[in-house]
Amino acid sequence: MILIQAPFLNLQALLDGLMVGSIFALVAYGMALVWGVMNIINVAQGEYVILGGYITFAVYKLGIHPIYGMPFSFLFLFILGYILYRIIVFRVVDKDMFISILATFGISIMIQQFMNMIFGSQVETALTGFGTIFLFDHNITLALVKVFSFVVSIIGAIAVIYFMKISKLGRAIRATAQNARAARILGVDTEKVYAYTYAINAGLCGLAGSLVAMTYTLHPYIGLPYTVRSFMIVIIAGLGNIPGVLASGLGLGALEEFSAYLIGQEFRIGFIFSLLVIILVYRSKKLAKKREYLK
Amino acid sequence: MKDKKEFTAIIAIIIAGIFLPSLMPVYRVQLSELWIFMVFASTWNIQGGKMGYNTFGNILFFGLGMYICASIQISYAFDLAEWTAAGGVKTFVHTVKQYFIGLPLGLLLAGIIPALIAGLLGSLILGLRGHYFAIGTLGIGIAAGEFATSVSIWGGGQGMTVPVWPKVDGQDLEILGGGMNFFYYLSFVLFIITFFVLRWLFSTRFGLILTAIRDNEDKAEAMGVPTMRYKVSGWVVSAFFMGIAGGIYGNINGYIEPTEVAFAGATFGVYMVLMTILGGKGTLWGPIIGALIFQVFKEFFWTFFLGWQLVALGFLIVVIVTFFPEGIMGWLRKNKPEWFGEVIDHKARLAQVKINTDD
């Protein structure tokens, strides 16, 4: 068992995991937000991430350092999200959640195709030229770009939390999340809140995407894993529990990294999904004892 | 829906089903696919439509059925491992006898085993409600595909081929006009059986209780209905027919691959939902109409929107679910309620409740 032969790998795996996890967490924020506020599960999440990545990649292609791509990715996706809401998503907000799942699925495959047409399906990546740091005399290796993305996503996460606490819009969003009708009565323009919530979600995905572009590789059809993981994270954390999202995001990342060592990388997705099912069933069984069910 | 009209519709379908392949032989593949799709939609409708449990997991039974059927067909005559191992240096040919014993055997088990699995899983998964159920089943479907990728006896990521239609001294065996026709009629018959079984099922107490569960599960429980039993039984029925459909589709396609052919959640898994919604959830005919229209559209896109077909499909999805969430039958039911045996007399609406105490 390699983890025992090389004990340092455990720490290594943990660190790698946390760094991947931080990006997942960022994506999961958006999902938790949209899910909590608008009761929509946004299946297009992963595609937003990849698209954000391509925006950064485009910037990089212009010979600009990719980190300057981050604001562009965020803004572009923010705007796109806003537009998509005004065109499509608002039609499904008050409908059965299942409808919204399908609608956003439709959006996702459209985005995939457009990315394929515009950027081609070549595997791409944006080079930062950041170095590598070695710890414990070369037993631990960290790509600085990962550390960077870790820091950025943590900052992003905290920024979101504060935005929600302090800004006027943030408070409106929280109010709407708690009780849309009440909020409406108190004069909150929920339509506007929804639109911005969705836009912010897309923006966050964009930011995460630009980190993905720098840290990993891009491909128009690689979005699903991000959607899936944000599902997981949100479900583990529970809705409207932003710090929980961060925690479970990091946790999932680490868990996954270890699973890659223990049961093999090819099972990552399978592992995640099985975990999802097991968690759901376990929780429902526990509630069933109280004669209740997951709501 | 009025019996006479339904009767004509059934006759129309049966006639079409029998004569279409000879009318347009070159479309036999799409046509068999159409019947299979109708089975998809009709069985998905048991959960998603009648019962209000939107599942993404029914594809699991389809894939299982496909693999099981193929495995039985092969291992009845040869060693399965040898068959799948890099194609095997020697070529395997089924004799007519081997083929026609293996196939029905395979199809039968392809129905039964998934049904059993549905029974076992059901009691766990069907405890979930609403979108948690949707996500949970999605998980099962995809996980199944991912794990099948590493089952070496099934060729893992390599996939496996299905026995070819047997040859009699070099010539394809001529039963019902060769393999393609044979499997066309097989899928057609499967659909017809599924249709009548569901038609009967929905007319019984069972069907009504499913609707009751959709409308208000708590009430059903409070009235003493053991809902879990109904939910699981419903899933078992779906699993059975999905499994057989898988077995047939495997033979039509000739090649089985874990995530794209068998456990193809991203394509078939979503199609079956769309078809049902398009046609109208919770009705007997909705899924059938939905499947028909959907298949026509899909083929249309493939032909005329080369490279754009997925965009077109995505667009179609968005349009369907945002503008016609209650589907064609839903629309009809709104506008032609009498077709559904619903008397809408406004007298009744306005009528005051009166209880004459002197009886």
Place this chain on the structure above:
Amino acid sequence: MTNILEVKNVSKFFGGVRANEDISLSIKQGSIVALIGPNGSGKTTLFNSIVGTHPIDTGSIKFEDKELSKMLVHEIPPLGLLRTFQQTKIYGQMSCMMNMKISKKVSNNYFKMFDTLPKELDDEAELILSFVGLYEKRNLRAGELSFGQQKLLELAMALMNEPKMLMLDEPTAGINPTLINGIIDRLIKINEKYNITLFVIEHNMRVVMNLAEHIFCMAHGKMLADGKPEEIKNDKRVIDAYLGAH
């Protein structure tokens, strides 16, 4: 007369909140009993505990000497104990007739699931619907009925199930006042004709006084008092806790 329902020292806590604390009561076969008390005094919680909607923390609930507290929700109605809801629960997409027909009690035999509904059910359903005054509306979708009408439909569905004992949660709430006498009359008929024991949560004292032969009064999750209507009417504690509020 024997006791059909025996509730002994039942307590139910939600986190820190004591919804029911050491509740005991017994109901005689064939009687009509009312349960009154201010809002939030734990009446509905008690109902839920009895029919198993949520498990009780301590105590025992016996229906015809069968212990209910460990049973699942759907296992209890077949014994002949049925309840209606404060917020009506009906099958909105189905016609009233359908609502009635599938409420018919069936044996627990697995294959009974696949029976087709017998024709004679229609007559029975129509009879009961007209009994509660919904005959004209029998073909409407249940969802189209008004709140009060849905209450009546729920009552009718319960009767369809031929229970031995019926627990009604505010049967007259939201019902057109001109009908109330009718309802009272019906409830009494139900009790006499079909010999169904009635256990009723009710705020409308007129109904209570005309209906009940025995009254329990709850407050703050505890059993405050019980006795004949006259006694309750003049009971100091009840007046302070509840009636006084009128």
Place this chain on the structure above:
Amino acid sequence: MKKIIVTFISALALLFSYSTLSFAKVVGDKIVLGAAVSLTGKYATNGEHTQRGYDLGAKIINEAGGVKVGGKTYQLEIQYYDDESNAAKAAALAQRLIEQDGVEYMLGPYGSGLTIAIAPVTEKFGVPMVEANGASRALFTKGYKYLFAVLNSADQYLNSAVDLMAEKKKNATVAMAFEQDAFSLDVKLGVMDRVKANGMKVVIDDALPKELNDMTATLQKVKALKPDLLIVSGHSKGAMTGVKQITDLKVDVPMIAMTHCDAAAINKNLGGGGDYVLCAAQWHKSLAYKDSFFGSGKDYAKLFESIYKYDPPYQAAESSAALLVYKEAFERANSFDKDKVRDALAQTDMQTFYGPIKFNAAGQNTSKPMVLFQVQDGKNNVVAPVKWAEAKLIYPIPKWSDR
């Protein structure tokens, strides 16, 4: 209910209306070849290379006077469908090309998986298929009669890399990471043979997921166990991700071998990160093969670049070669009967810019060796087989600390 019947009828009508679309194998002066390639989906990059290869081949042949059959000259035309990188679609589309569109000569899709999916269909209808991108060994062990592959089978891809390693170091240790798909698993088969033959030891044997964009786990193991040779195969995704993360993590391995390096253009896209990587290729422009249509490999590369603005990966070259094979076969068969054409194909023995093409009984092109090139400061230089070598193998790969 009427509505339903009406829909039904109209649907049928629509279905019928297709049949007017379908056209025969030879129309006027056109020979129609059918191909389902991946324009979308996970293989879209290489699908595009394939399609461009086909197009270029057809273009050149047509410009050079087309195909002469029975004294009449015909133009080649290719009818494409998009299989969305999906095996189920590929098979269905092959059916469709043959049955509906009356195509009687098929070109292969991109990728072993899809070719495996299509082969049973072409076989069923007895339609010849010349394929340029299905390398899986499974294709040649089924006794297919109508399948002809101009390329070497996958189990030969990285063998020479293993042998090179063996020359440099006795009983070396090997780390492997293969995607779970038909192609990569076959590459693995070949590699394992050589590894055994050379008495090497496998220290890491990882499987990569289909939606691959992170192989940190594998690389960390490599860092820990320090093998002499690292082999990665996972189409373009694998090459790109591998090199990218090797660079990020500064993984030091004396020798690294991959597939699809040129399709992923790791020599350009990764800012020197791809240097010293050994890459298996079916073809390389520097090889001294020639033919009368494209001239030498270099000329082909020039031509391709002038149209598509990038260096042709071998996926394109071999696809173009497939067209040459067809032309030659048509002319020798001097007929459009698909079985005559099939027999002519079977007898193919020709020189192309892509290399000699001669099929064995299984329809496999055996007369052409694989080449192995090494990325040397941004250029792909052939290092094996020795016959073609332009440059010397650089071994061991300099440590990152010295780069």
